Amino acid sequence: MNDINRLMDQKSRRDFLTRSTFGLGALALNTMMNAEAKVEAKQEVNLPQHGIMGASHFVPKAKRVIYLFQSGGPSQMETFDYKPMLDKLHGKQLPDSVRKGQRLTGMSAGQSSLPLARSIFDFQQHGECGAWVSELLPHTAGVVDDICFIRSMHTEAINHDPAITFFQTGSQLPGRPSIGSWLSYGLGTGNKNLPEFIVLISKNAGGQPLYSRLWGNGFLPSKHQGVQFRSGKDPVLYLQNPDGFTQANRKEMLDVLTALDESQYVLTGDDEIHNRIAQYEMAYRMQTSVPEALDVSDEPDSILDMYGEDVRDPGTYAANCLMARRLAERGVKFIQLYHQGWDQHGGLPGGIKKQCRDTDQATAALLKDLKQRGLLEDTLVIWGGEFGRTNYSQGKLEPGNYGRDHHPRCFTVWMAGAGVKPGMTYGETDELCYNIAQNPVHVHDFQATMLHLLGIDHERLTYKYQGRRFRLTDVHGHIVNDILA
Amino acid sequence: MRCLYQLNFVFIMVALNTNVHALDDIQVYEDIVKPVFTNNCTACHNSEDLQGGLDLSTVEGIQQGGAFGAVIQPGSAEISELVNRMTLPEEDELAMPPSGKERVSEENIRLIQWWVDSGASFDQTVNGEIIPDDIRAVLTTRSEDKKHKQELTSLNPVSVEDIQTVRNHGFEVRELAVGHPLLDVSIDPLKKKITKDDIDALSKITNNIAWLNLSRCGLNDEILKQLSAMPNLIKINLSQNKITAQSIGYLSTSPKLEVINLYQTQVGDDAIQLLIQLSNLKTLYLWDSKITKDGIQKVRIRYPTIKIIGDTD
Numbered sequence: 001m002n003d004i005n006r007l008m009d010q011k012s013r014r015d016f017l018t019r020s021t022f023g024l025g026a027l028a029l030n031t032m033m034n035a036e037a038k039v040e041a042k043q044e045v046n047l048p049q050h051g052i053m054g055a056s057h058f059v060p061k062a063k064r065v066i067y068l069f070q071s072g073g074p075s076q077m078e079t080f081d082y083k084p085m086l087d088k089l090h091g092k093q094l095p096d097s098v099r100k101g102q103r104l105t106g107m108s109a110g111q112s113s114l115p116l117a118r119s120i121f122d123f124q125q126h127g128e129c130g131a132w133v134s135e136l137l138p139h140t141a142g143v144v145d146d147i148c149f150i151r152s153m154h155t156e157a158i159n160h161d162p163a164i165t166f167f168q169t170g171s172q173l174p175g176r177p178s179i180g181s182w183l184s185y186g187l188g189t190g191n192k193n194l195p196e197f198i199v200l201i202s203k204n205a206g207g208q209p210l211y212s213r214l215w216g217n218g219f220l221p222s223k224h225q226g227v228q229f230r231s232g233k234d235p236v237l238y239l240q241n242p243d244g245f246t247q248a249n250r251k252e253m254l255d256v257l258t259a260l261d262e263s264q265y266v267l268t269g270d271d272e273i274h275n276r277i278a279q280y281e282m283a284y285r286m287q288t289s290v291p292e293a294l295d296v297s298d299e300p301d302s303i304l305d306m307y308g309e310d311v312r313d314p315g316t317y318a319a320n321c322l323m324a325r326r327l328a329e330r331g332v333k334f335i336q337l338y339h340q341g342w343d344q345h346g347g348l349p350g351g352i353k354k355q356c357r358d359t360d361q362a363t364a365a366l367l368k369d370l371k372q373r374g375l376l377e378d379t380l381v382i383w384g385g386e387f388g389r390t391n392y393s394q395g396k397l398e399p400g401n402y403g404r405d406h407h408p409r410c411f412t413v414w415m416a417g418a419g420v421k422p423g424m425t426y427g428e429t430d431e432l433c434y435n436i437a438q439n440p441v442h443v444h445d446f447q448a449t450m451l452h453l454l455g456i457d458h459e460r461l462t463y464k465y466q467g468r469r470f471r472l473t474d475v476h477g478h479i480v481n482d483i484l485a
Numbered sequence: 486m487r488c489l490y491q492l493n494f495v496f497i498m499v500a501l502n503t504n505v506h507a508l509d510d511i512q513v514y515e516d517i518v519k520p521v522f523t524n525n526c527t528a529c530h531n532s533e534d535l536q537g538g539l540d541l542s543t544v545e546g547i548q549q550g551g552a553f554g555a556v557i558q559p560g561s562a563e564i565s566e567l568v569n570r571m572t573l574p575e576e577d578e579l580a581m582p583p584s585g586k587e588r589v590s591e592e593n594i595r596l597i598q599w600w601v602d603s604g605a606s607f608d609q610t611v612n613g614e615i616i617p618d619d620i621r622a623v624l625t626t627r628s629e630d631k632k633h634k635q636e637l638t639s640l641n642p643v644s645v646e647d648i649q650t651v652r653n654h655g656f657e658v659r660e661l662a663v664g665h666p667l668l669d670v671s672i673d674p675l676k677k678k679i680t681k682d683d684i685d686a687l688s689k690i691t692n693n694i695a696w697l698n699l700s701r702c703g704l705n706d707e708i709l710k711q712l713s714a715m716p717n718l719i720k721i722n723l724s725q726n727k728i729t730a731q732s733i734g735y736l737s738t739s740p741k742l743e744v745i746n747l748y749q750t751q752v753g754d755d756a757i758q759l760l761i762q763l764s765n766l767k768t769l770y771l772w773d774s775k776i777t778k779d780g781i782q783k784v785r786i787r788y789p790t791i792k793i794i795g796d797t798d
Contacts, residue, residue: 045642045643045645045648045658045659045660046659046660046663050659053663054660054663055659055660055661055662055663055665056661056662056663057662057663058662059661059662059665060661060662190657190659190671191657191673191674193673193674193675288675289675292675329674329700330674331657331671331674371794372748372770372772372773372794372795373724373746373748373770373772374722374724374744374746374748374768374770374794377720377744377768455662
């Protein structure tokens, strides 16, 4: 089979029909064309830019998501899951009856002693809902009445990359589309001038690496991949035309390029060429939309002060939170923040203190800011890492210092905003914070619930690849109805 | 003690009855009971399969009962086989629907108990009688849903051409859900100077707009005046525009309005009187508007069900 034949096989059905009028019986062709035309006529209210679904499966509560990913695995015991029993059993060995033979990572499996470690930080109840929050998060403590804490998250992965990949793509193995790509594919955009999936990574944190495949499109068409903004003064490079080069010149250049690309498409039929064209067109529109979206000079001091000092330093977590609000205002569907450095195997008290200091105020400010603008009404905000941390100390338990290893069996994430019950704490861990005592929420349940809030039936948003239909929740996932408002 | 409890109960019922919602559009069997049977039972208990000799898909079948005899004792849910089977623990081999199938929800079981207790009539409507308050609450929701559905099906979808016209004026238009007649309409965030012509274009689809976002587009009272009535509007965002109480007056043709966003507008206390006339109002965003703290306080006291988001408190 020659190359042309091979490529012809890859062509979409519609192309096949329009290109091979001489190859099929006219009658059969007509019937098929009509059937196709009818399907299209029915969906015309929604545009191609509205994704494969055109509109949500059912009326959505959330129109967009801001996901504040705390990469590294924040300890639940120093943040939101208050465990007075650990005070009593501080220094005692983790009982086998609690561990139940669970695998540990290679980092602490060899330890001869697994001493339980209490949180060195104090907890208090806050807000009308009385949620427990540690002293490390005074600003978050101030907005607990808008938050729904899920203290019974659990995952299947025990190391960073598989665990983050699992959260973002529904599989521990790389190669599946990420959440934002699924949304871009399914629902498209609410603002054709900005990408529907934007990724912002804090520059004021480091730690376990993040790979760009975490916002990759997997097997979906490549125009659905996340667009990462750089963490600094120029989040998108080369937005300005060079000196002497007008916007009209740019348009002309892109038109010629598109014509060339189209002729290549006629020759090869490679659908990826159209994705490339779409990306050039997006880049062209971003020359106008991005400077407008990113120009924070119109933000008054009162708003900047709310986010904290870091907000004036582009690329920090605080600056990214403010950016997230501005992008949400402009209809970006999925805004993915990453803040690294929550991986406190040792020196936890100092490490987590810094992490909280760098994120707490801006996180709370983002919620307040969204709320006062009415955006929390239809924006879902998510805070959480890829797993939790062990209740025993990794390394030596010393007065004032300890570490914690990875722990997939229980941890806390929270959601706030569109369609989620505010001021709620859902699920419970056991007294030692090792296993889940009530209402476990699996990663696939979390994903199913998020899609549900966006008006998507997680079982119906699928993509056929290599002979089977894939979805974000694979063959799993139950909606956590109890947390829906 | 029991006597006292009952007296108390009657007292509550009387108190509630002073504020009875009209539920006369509800046909108890057709609207409440039959959908439960259809959803949970008739896959097996129909006139062809007749599992256990029982057909729950017709009135005759229900009255006739199954292989063990009658399944309903009108007036007493307690001795009705149908109700008992639904309330058995899931593992019980007599439980219905059988283990592994979707259970009948607590709420639906409660409704069926009430239906049987009050005579298991097949043509009963709800009118003025004494109804336990939990049942009344459910019936009220169902009644509203029913009305809402009827209204939606009577609403004509807008034509694709009209939507295209609106889009050409810089609006993003989407169905609330696939095939839904109501629309979600937003102004392009890059459009900073909306005109009367743009608002005029909207008039072609105003009947169908449920959510409208006109934030930060240079809107003022004079331009908004152009907007025709929006009877199905549920949420509107007018924030960051130089509009005043006058604009709120235009919203009186939208009785279903639940959410109004007025942050960073010139709307002042003179709008309060107009706002509180919207009987379905649930949420008001007033941060950085000209409505004073006193004004907000007054609304909060008189209308505690309206959620007001003012300052970031």
